[in-house]
Amino acid sequence: MHHENKIYLASKSPRRRELLHQVGIEFDLLLLRDAAPRGPDVSELVLPNELPYDYVSRVTQEKAAMAWKVMQMRKLIPRPILAADTTVVIDQKILGKPANQQEAMQMLSQLAGRTHLVLTSLAVQHAEGLVSVTHTSEVSFAALTQAQIQSYCETTEPYDKAGGYGIQGRAARFISNINGSYSGIMGLPLFETCKVLRQSGIFIP
Numbered sequence: 001m002h003h004e005n006k007i008y009l010a011s012k013s014p015r016r017r018e019l020l021h022q023v024g025i026e027f028d029l030l031l032l033r034d035a036a037p038r039g040p041d042v043s044e045l046v047l048p049n050e051l052p053y054d055y056v057s058r059v060t061q062e063k064a065a066m067a068w069k070v071m072q073m074r075k076l077i078p079r080p081i082l083a084a085d086t087t088v089v090i091d092q093k094i095l096g097k098p099a100n101q102q103e104a105m106q107m108l109s110q111l112a113g114r115t116h117l118v119l120t121s122l123a124v125q126h127a128e129g130l131v132s133v134t135h136t137s138e139v140s141f142a143a144l145t146q147a148q149i150q151s152y153c154e155t156t157e158p159y160d161k162a163g164g165y166g167i168q169g170r171a172a173r174f175i176s177n178i179n180g181s182y183s184g185i186m187g188l189p190l191f192e193t194c195k196v197l198r199q200s201g202i203f204i205p
Contacts, residue, residue, distance in 0.1 A: 005203050007124075008076075010067035010083040015168065015187045023190050025197065025204065030067050030081060041066050044085075044096075052094050056087040056121040057134045064123035064130060080126040080200040086187050088163025090116040095163040104153040107164035112174075113143035116163070120184045122193055126200040133196055135189040137180025139167070144174060 008030035009016065020027055032041035042062045046055050063083035071081065088095040090110055098104035115138050123132040152171065158164040165171035167178075167185045181189040194204050 004077075004079070007079055007197065007202060008067065008071065008081045010063050010081055011187075013084075013187050015166075016084060019183050019186060019188045019190055020193075023194060023204075025194075025202070027082070028079075030071060030076070032063060032066055032070065041070075046094055052087055052089040052092065052117075052119055053134060053136075055094060056085050056119045057123075057132055060085040060121040060123045060134075061130060061132050064125040064132075068125040078127060080124050080197065080202060082122065082124050082193070082197070084120060084122040084188050086118060086120045086162050086185075088116060088118055090114065097160060097162055098158055098164040101153050104158040104164040105149050108144065108149045108152065108158070111141045111163065111165070112149065113141060115140040115177075118163070118180070118185045120181075120187060120189055122188060122196065124196050124200045128200075131196050131199055133189075133192045135181055135184045135192055137178060137185050139175060139180075139185060140177040141174050142176045148174070 006026040009027040010030050010032060012031060034040050042059065044059055060083050064081055067081045067083060095107050098107055118137045118139055119134055121132065121134040123130055155170060157166050157169045167175060178185060183190040198204055
């Protein structure tokens with residue numbers, strides 16, 4: 001494979017790396033700063049009255065566009081850049097990453113015994129422009145006891161994940177049903193990702 005059939009991934013998520021490896025997409029990481037003196041390169045704060053769908057697609061597109069600027073500033077080889085963002089939504093409220101055990105337990109108590117939405121937006125910025133897709137999946141949790149919630153929140157698993165759980169980890173035993181894309185719930189809907197990358201000039205057999 002010639003060296004140009006490669007992308008940049010603008011994401012720190014180890015799960016997104018695993019998923020790209022899984023389908024054989026070659027990439028280099030191009031990471032944005034979380035906490036420069038001027039604050040993060042892209043703010044993940046929700047705007048007043050912003051709907052979850054608008055929020056997740058806006059943040060993702062901003063990440064891809066910002067990473068493209070960084071690529072140009074660093075004079076890196078120009079390649080398509082993939083950015084993504086995953087948001088868990090229940091009752092039209094966005095659940096971010098829990099800051100501590102109490103927040104993680106509150107989130108799981110909200111999700112228990114109910115169905116929520118997982119929105120994963122991906123954006124690819126390339127020389128000709130920016131392509132973006134947002135995929136929605138539904139995830140149903142079984143009813144959970146307080147003890148189950150507490151023992152899960154005593155692991156490290158909830159803390160770097162939107163909604164306070166990882167489908168590919170121990171939380172799998174709580175999930176009674178999913179409707180949508182398993183990889184999308186993990187952080188990158190692979191079918192849509194491959195489609196958008198093909199449109200952006202990457203050869204994927």
